[in-house]
Amino acid sequence: MLRFRFPIVIIDEDYRSENTSGLGIRALADAIQKEGFEVLGVTSYGDLSQFAQQQSRASAFILSIDDEEFTPGPELDPAVLNLRKFIEEIRFKNADIPIYVYGETRTSQHLPNDVLRELHGFIHMFEDTPEFVARHIIREAKSYLDGLAPPFFKALMDYAQDGSYSWHCPGHSGGVAFLKSPVGQMFHQFFGENMLRADVCNAVEELGQLLDHTGPVAESEKNAARIFNADHCFFVTNGTSTSNKMVWHHTVAPGDVVVVDRNCHKSILHSIIMTGAVPVFMTPTRNHYGIIGPIPESEFAPENIRKKIAKNPLLKGVDAKKVKPRIMTLTQSTYDGVLYNTETIKAKLDGWIDTLHFDEAWLPHAAFHTFYGSYHAMGKNRARPKEAMVYATQSTHKLLAGISQASQVLVQDAQNVKLDKHLFNEAYLMHTSTSPQYSIIASCDVAAAMMDAPGGPALVEESIAEALDFRRAMRKVEADYGADWWFKVWGPDKLVDEGIGKPADWMLKANQKWHGFGNLASGFNMLDPIKSTVITPGLDMSGKFAKTGIPASIVTKFLAEHGVVVEKTGLYSFFILFTIGITKGRWNTLLTALQQFKDDYDRNAPLWRIMPEFCAAHPRYERMGLRDLCQSIHEAYARGDIARLTTEVYLSDLEPAMKPSDAYAHIAHRRTERVAIDDLEGRVTTSLLTPYPPGIPLLIPGERFNKKIVDYLKFTREFNVKFPGFATDVHGLVAEKDENGKTHYYVDCVKN
Numbered sequence: 001m002l003r004f005r006f007p008i009v010i011i012d013e014d015y016r017s018e019n020t021s022g023l024g025i026r027a028l029a030d031a032i033q034k035e036g037f038e039v040l041g042v043t044s045y046g047d048l049s050q051f052a053q054q055q056s057r058a059s060a061f062i063l064s065i066d067d068e069e070f071t072p073g074p075e076l077d078p079a080v081l082n083l084r085k086f087i088e089e090i091r092f093k094n095a096d097i098p099i100y101v102y103g104e105t106r107t108s109q110h111l112p113n114d115v116l117r118e119l120h121g122f123i124h125m126f127e128d129t130p131e132f133v134a135r136h137i138i139r140e141a142k143s144y145l146d147g148l149a150p151p152f153f154k155a156l157m158d159y160a161q162d163g164s165y166s167w168h169c170p171g172h173s174g175g176v177a178f179l180k181s182p183v184g185q186m187f188h189q190f191f192g193e194n195m196l197r198a199d200v201c202n203a204v205e206e207l208g209q210l211l212d213h214t215g216p217v218a219e220s221e222k223n224a225a226r227i228f229n230a231d232h233c234f235f236v237t238n239g240t241s242t243s244n245k246m247v248w249h250h251t252v253a254p255g256d257v258v259v260v261d262r263n264c265h266k267s268i269l270h271s272i273i274m275t276g277a278v279p280v281f282m283t284p285t286r287n288h289y290g291i292i293g294p295i296p297e298s299e300f301a302p303e304n305i306r307k308k309i310a311k312n313p314l315l316k317g318v319d320a321k322k323v324k325p326r327i328m329t330l331t332q333s334t335y336d337g338v339l340y341n342t343e344t345i346k347a348k349l350d351g352w353i354d355t356l357h358f359d360e361a362w363l364p365h366a367a368f369h370t371f372y373g374s375y376h377a378m379g380k381n382r383a384r385p386k387e388a389m390v391y392a393t394q395s396t397h398k399l400l401a402g403i404s405q406a407s408q409v410l411v412q413d414a415q416n417v418k419l420d421k422h423l424f425n426e427a428y429l430m431h432t433s434t435s436p437q438y439s440i441i442a443s444c445d446v447a448a449a450m451m452d453a454p455g456g457p458a459l460v461e462e463s464i465a466e467a468l469d470f471r472r473a474m475r476k477v478e479a480d481y482g483a484d485w486w487f488k489v490w491g492p493d494k495l496v497d498e499g500i501g502k503p504a505d506w507m508l509k510a511n512q513k514w515h516g517f518g519n520l521a522s523g524f525n526m527l528d529p530i531k532s533t534v535i536t537p538g539l540d541m542s543g544k545f546a547k548t549g550i551p552a553s554i555v556t557k558f559l560a561e562h563g564v565v566v567e568k569t570g571l572y573s574f575f576i577l578f579t580i581g582i583t584k585g586r587w588n589t590l591l592t593a594l595q596q597f598k599d600d601y602d603r604n605a606p607l608w609r610i611m612p613e614f615c616a617a618h619p620r621y622e623r624m625g626l627r628d629l630c631q632s633i634h635e636a637y638a639r640g641d642i643a644r645l646t647t648e649v650y651l652s653d654l655e656p657a658m659k660p661s662d663a664y665a666h667i668a669h670r671r672t673e674r675v676a677i678d679d680l681e682g683r684v685t686t687s688l689l690t691p692y693p694p695g696i697p698l699l700i701p702g703e704r705f706n707k708k709i710v711d712y713l714k715f716t717r718e719f720n721v722k723f724p725g726f727a728t729d730v731h732g733l734v735a736e737k738d739e740n741g742k743t744h745y746y747v748d749c750v751k752n
């Protein structure tokens with residue numbers, strides 16, 4: 001067995017005392033240590049809830065119940081009350097860890113039933129030898145630890161441990177190859193032996209096969225399906241980008257009509273290109289902060305989708321009434337945390353579209369808290385659609401404890417239709433490497449196991465609680481500053497004073513000012529509080545620029561130099577995530593860094609002093625003050641009316657000139673032309689054009705450039721020359737330098 005450090009924790013106020021009770025408990029501790037187990041002895045609970053966090057590091061608890069006070073009955077006994085509270089804290093997260101109570105004079109009669117029920121035993125000092133008691137506790141602790149690892153992770157640890165010599169790939173042979181060179185040694189020492197011993201190939205029988213879903217891998221996928229309320233789960237080791245392609249390739253063939261959120265991840269657009277589908281887009285709302293809102297409920301109505309089909313130039317001559325779209329794909333949780341009531345969508349489309357695909361890359365946590373109600377794809381005890389299969393693709397690595405690229409496809413059968421796993425696997429194989437990375441599989445397995453009740457729900461509850469504490473802390477700072485400026489966190493005006501409040505507090509209601517998305521249907525959307533979009537001053541919801549302003553990119557660069565890296569930066573907003581890994585320390589650091597920013601801004605502190613790394617890379621800003629820099633970029637944005645321009649380009653009518661796959665074929669056949677920005681209007685792109693921020697594709701292969709998009713690109717070009725270091729990055733733009741060193745920008749288009 002691998003040696004893990006999971007000490008047995010003893011809490012006894014006499015642990016260090018020279019009285020009989022101290023001698024007794026220390027004798028027990030010694031006996032445990034002699035059996036090879038670590039002991040951690042402390043004399044008080046300290047901060048109860050902080051201490052209960054030890055549950056993830058311990059293998060058992062021994063809690064002493066003796067104190068000197070005389071008390072009449074168990075219900076009033078402060079020692080018992082303390083004990084009960086502590087046990088509740090542990091059980092909130094951990095149903096299985098063994099807990100023992102250790103008493104000198106008291107017996108189990110002194111304990112109420114709800115406490116007794118949680119115990120693995122009651123130890124009476126001096127009744128048995130310490131050695132006997134120690135062995136008993138260790139047996140329970142071991143059995144607890146043995147039960148922790150889910151199937152695949154367990155098998156992988158066993159294999160790595162067992163020390164057999166392998167002749168199969170990978171060529172580094174459990175890491176040995178690395179030891180033969182100095183830089184290899186460095187690599188080996190950095191990542192450690194286990195990572196390399198566990199890096200095996202699929203020739204190892206006893207681990208099962210990811211590609212065939214057999215053995216321990218299959219057991220783990222089954223376990224994850226149960227945990228995430230799905231009928232089937234497929235672990236994916238190449239991210240949700242790949243999960244999405246699998247779902248699509250299983251269902252969509254050339255020429256099929258598909259219904260897609262225009263605010264979708266590029267992997268969906270790649271899927272459209274790969275499958276040769278004809279997309280019909282549902283357009284989300286936007287506000288002028290650049291925050292993408294929900295697609296209005298009406299866009300999901302079949303009659304409205306049919307109207308779009310009828311209008312689509314690529315579907316000329318097709319009888320819209322006879323079209324049955326193959327799939328509907330929705331980004332379920334936008335970047336900024338907007339969620340849809342999936343029951344409404346299922347009800348509208350069931351019986352017409354047979355595959356409902358929710359891209360829940362950002363939402364794997366929702367299944368573990370009642371807070372999210374039906375605002376995610378698959379929940380416990382929810383009715384299934386009659387004909388429509390429901391798919392959810394989730395990046396376990398984004399919000400849960402998966403390592404990069406850990407992802408999963410969840411499938412829920414319809415009442416009348418079941419998934420044919422063999423057929424699904426044909427698509428799965430098309431996108432999976434024949435040499436999957438086993439530590440990613442193990443992390444899919446562990447990320448799922450961690451979410452099992454009660455641990456998972458407790459973790460999600462904590463993330464929501466931290467996110468709300470952060471929001472309250474930000475408001476408190478704002479209140480303290482009074483009329484002075486401060487950052488705002490985007491969200492409903494009302495915030496509960498304490499705790500996590502009710503889901504109703506987070507619903508987007510029609511025409512509320514805070515969201516700016518207009519007349520939304522009631523009960524259709526909510527905001528996920530764990531996504532916190534921080535708004536910087538300078539732009540209001542109507543797209544009007546204030547006299548002064550603070551572009552978000554400067555704030556996030558400042559934060560980065562202070563060790564705080566945020567998830568995404570917009571024009572006047574950036575967002576941070578309260579994943580299950582976030583701690584109080586983290587968000588408090590962010591808050592103090594923001595305060596520091598404010599001080600430096602108000603004093604117009606010189607950039608060379610406060611952002612030395614940035615100035616080293618871009619010396620032209622060295623002599624500027626922070627406020628001056630903010631102001632000059634702010635004015636450039638205002639002159640370009642960039643907020644309105646960005647909103648409009650995304651909402652502008654985009655005309656498809658050909659199928660995305662046909663446009664893409666021009667690349668394969670080298671029938672493209674590199675067209676300068678000034679000449680783009682009317683041309684048909686062969687590349688995806690994606691500006692960062694916001695990272696949402698603006699134009700997809702086969703669509704024509706309109707004037708608005710060209711204007712946007714011209715603005716970007718000028719801006720980027722003026723403000724190096726703050727350049728808007730547009731994927732799909734090709735930059736080429738001419739002989740004078742001047743950069744020109746092009747987009748690859750269909751050759752005329």
Ligand SMILES: *Cc1c(COP(=O)(O)O)cnc(C)c1O
Pocket residue numbers: 238239240241242244264265267331359361362395405406407
């Ligand atoms: C990140 C993301 C993906 C892709 O996930 P990866 O795990 O990074 O491949 C897909 N869809 C959405 C909405 C995403 O945000």
